[in-house]
Amino acid sequence: MKTILLIEDDKEIGSFVKEDFEYRGFAVTWVISGENIEEFLHNVDVVILDVMLPRLDGFTVGQRVKRTMPHIPILMLSARTSVDDKLEGLRFADDYMTKPFHPDELAARIEVLLRRQESHRPEMMKVGHLHINLKENRIVSAAGEEIILTAKQYQIFSYLLTHPNQIMTKEQLYEGVWNEPYINGDKTLMVHIRYLRERIEKDPGNPAIIETIRGIGYRVKQ
């Protein structure tokens, strides 16, 4: 069970979020101030942090958390919409949401943050006819055949898998996998995706797993 540390001073919002996440199968530790949270941090997978807190503001708390526990993802919740706030928040936080957020969207974003962490990836995923063991980097088709991918192909696929249902632009995908700026007109990604499809799709001419969103990028639907 994943544990969420929720730092929110508003009683109504706090209790509601706690209840909602517990209903979704998480353990939630809820505190109303950012002081003395160190004891919880060792036992936490993700932090939901409100910007406007009494005494110690959310930015300071967030930066402290990142300093002591850099691997714990932080999602900032803000009722302020100033662009400055957002930019400052995203300097250290992994995600940022403005109130009034939809509980489903908050949950989805928390899932994404958790999945991004290698250690918290679900072991097994099923996408289309494929069974994917993310721990062992093994992909097995419904027919029981193991599908062998090159390193780049696997990186591309797993990048799309860690952002399920999200459309990744070609720039995002290229820069996420190659770790260097995308150069316009570069066909490398396209070529890799074509070969990747030949391996994983039942009908590469009519792909069912990696969807092309014309003019934008790619998406893996789960």
Next chain:
Amino acid sequence: MNRLKRSLLSQYLLIILIAMMILPATLMLLSTLFFHTLYKTEKEDRFYNGTDIEAMWHKTAKELSSASEDDIEGRFTKLKSIYKDASLFWIDDSGAKRVSVPDTLSIRQNWSISDAIQFMKKSRGDTADPFTVVAFLGEKQNAGFIVFQIPRSAMESPSDLLREKYDFLFIVALLVVFSVFIIISALFFFRIRKRLLHLQKAMEIPENTGIPIMISVKQNDEIGQLEKSFNLMIVELEAGKQQQWEEEKLRKELIANLSHDLRTPLTTIRGHAYRLQKEPLSEKGKESAALLDEKISYMGDLIDNLVSYTLLSTGKYPYHPEQIDINRVVRKSIADWYPTFENMNFKIEIAIPDEQLIWNIDPQWFRRILDNLLQNIYRHAQSGKFVAIRVLDDMLIIEDHGPGMNAESTEQGVGIGLSVVSLMIKEMKLTWDIHTDENGTRIEIRNQ
């Protein structure tokens, strides 16, 4: 008095006064020097003046009235040594030449009366050269006459020569005095100019702080006073700026707090609406819960736009333009909006070229424009089930097949969202056109 002493005006008046006094003083000094020198050269035994020479000659004639021929010759030789160019001779009563100095003087030996008259005629007048003086020797006019002739050229006194030679000195001296005056004046004004320029430079407003730097006041004259006032102005400017900054901070805080105070209860309402949706509800109840949720989103966006509009219209919305590839930003924005339109079964047409299209704009602002426009389509043009986003020829086109902006929408409030777009477009020096009718809306954004 002290104040007067420090005044630039009195300083300059002093310069003029000195110049006015120095001019006659110089003239006097020069004359004195000049004549002193001349005087020295004039201390000679000889005369240059015709009248003086005539007097001298008559005096000589008188003194020689009963002198012997040798005495006369001796006297003539002595005079010759003084008047080097002169010719002197004695014609006695009988018309015979007795003494002539120099000896080589070509003079007829015997003079008739007509000779004498002719000689006299020739030697008369102011212009006759040589200058001739004739005097009867002795008081009785029977000893003949003595003649003194000297070329006019030898009559010019050294002082005249000197004056002629050094006349220009006066002009030079005057020029020097004038130049000194001009140089001093120029220096005086140059110094003033330099200080004024210094002040002017100090007044130029630096870009980072917007407030000039104080300057050090070294003198207490008019410019010094100006510098003092300038420094005083800076102090006040800084105080004003500080106050303005504090007010601005307060206002920003106020807006942020207002937004916070509105959003917090909205979040709670949404939480409860969400909880309600999970309860077993009638169809109508479900509809209400969904509508509640929808309205909460709408309220959130409204607050967002209201805050943005307030900040934008007062120029307080942070703006950081940079060279960005708008194709990339548009692509990312659509990637986020795509599922929303997809879920509503929109036909989505996208045409974004592969090449970069660089605009110098703030990416956050541009993102905001796209979000607002797409949000409008999502809220007000659902019936058209169509959205197209194209980039071509340095232009972004967003199109829908909704009922148009003039149609009565189920929800009001297109206004504030579009106002934010309009302000941002204007601020980023872009232009836009809206073509809207009952068949849809087409928005074109161009880089100027």
